[in-house]
Amino acid sequence: MATTALGEYLSARRAQVTPELIGLPTHGVRRVPGLRREEVAMAAGVSVDYYIRLEQGRERNPSAQVLDALSQVLRLDDDAHLHLFRLAGLLPVPVRPAAPEQVDPQLLRLLEMWPDNPAIVLGRAFDILAGNAPAYALFDGFQQGPNLMAKIFLDPDARSFYPDWDEVARYTVAGFRLQQGRSPDDPRIRQVIEELSQASPDFVALWDKHEARGTRMTSKRFHHPEVGELTLQINAFDVRSAPGQELVVYHAEPDTPSATALARLRATATVESPQADQDPGQPASSRSSWSGSPR
Template identity: 60%
Template sequence: MTSSPLGDYLRGRRDRLTPEALGLPVYGRRRVVGLRREEVAMLTGVSVDYYVRLEQGREVSPSPQVLDSLGEVLRLDDDGRQHLYRLAGLSPRPTPPAPVEEVDPALLELMLSWTASPALVFGRAFDVLTANPLGEALFGGFPFSRNLTRTVFLDPGARTLYPDWHLVAENAVAGLRLADGLMPGDPRIRAVVDELRVKSPDFVELWERNDARGKRLDSKRFRHPEVGPLELRVHVFEVRGAPGQELVVYHAPAGSPSAEGLALLGTLAATRRIG
């Protein structure tokens, strides 16, 4: 059976939905966990044969109307719909990223002025391109890898650092899947994906869900080895003029225990630099 990235995505999303979630009656024993192809076709308003061709990669040019209907039936959010359109070739190609990812010196200067907030710049495959001193301290200087997706799945210490490891892992994979759709064939993204598919069964399980979305965690919990529990708000900004780069800033409300923890962490980091 042939397939395509579009077909894989449709099949992955179909497998994640139940007929009950869509108000469909259920009769007798079902051989599939999620929706049947016939059910998706009926709700989308296309023939079963046409939908099967979509999943098998034999139909590669669905209309925007069909994609809109599929997005509604499969309960896709905005990121998921955009990903669906890109896979169908109906979105403009993004500007290709530079082969070597570099951070604008002016952005780095701005990050260095944020002494109370950890800040990082991620590349298109979630490599940490730069971090301010508090960002370095928050992640312990990235002892395992400066690629945070590799760290989440391959560093045994990640499950200690992140009390909500599974949420962090889901978010990381969905973000990588979205980047892969935005920049298909990017060698750095493919290298990270290929390595993790070999080394991490947890990654494989999440990757095969075909979730595609940007960073959605409004806050993130850390269990830092030096200052203890931290709960930080997460702010994500696209870096203009650098396709694929994101500025991520962590923040704790003034006077909160997490703000006190960040202040202590900053003091410890400064002491180490002076020493």
């Protein structure tokens, strides 16, 4: 049965909500994971036929009231709630240019003003658009090119580099799903999804869950081949001048083993980063590469 992105999302989220979560009694053997369609419809106050048409793509214009009710039944958080509204066409979807992304020269200069903190700029498809010297030192040896998703799912060293790989992968895919909902026609996002769908069963399993979350992990553990394990705090900021881009800055808590390890790592950082040879007046492109792309 043909369906829509909205129908796929409803079906995937329904499969992850148990009857107990919404106070429904269960009897006997259940043949479907999560809720049945009729259970969702009853809890949301809509007819079973209407809800089936939503999942099958035969109903494409649900009201905001219906979506609010479904969000409550499916236990969607704020990010997932907004994602649902975007899929239903009730929120504006930004139009993105097909040209490669570029980083504002002022932002490149800002990266170099953090000599003690690894900092990177992520594009809307999680391409690594730029970074400073500490970032290159932290993420040295990135084997899958300048894309965070490719690093996590295609680099054979990813699971050792990220001791909490399962959590990192889940959060990253949920954030990418939110980006895809904001820009469903973006060719670069589509390219990343297609490539990972063909090459990584782990990605497919997480992508099929349809989790959408903008909240990042607040800290992340790394196991660096030269300085060992370190835990870094994460601060992420939207780039106002380039919607969809994100500035991510890492730091270690003072007077901790991680701070000592980060200091040792900074000592190995090259004085000149890959942006050093660029004309300051020319923004960096997502199609450019660096010798030590971040993980």
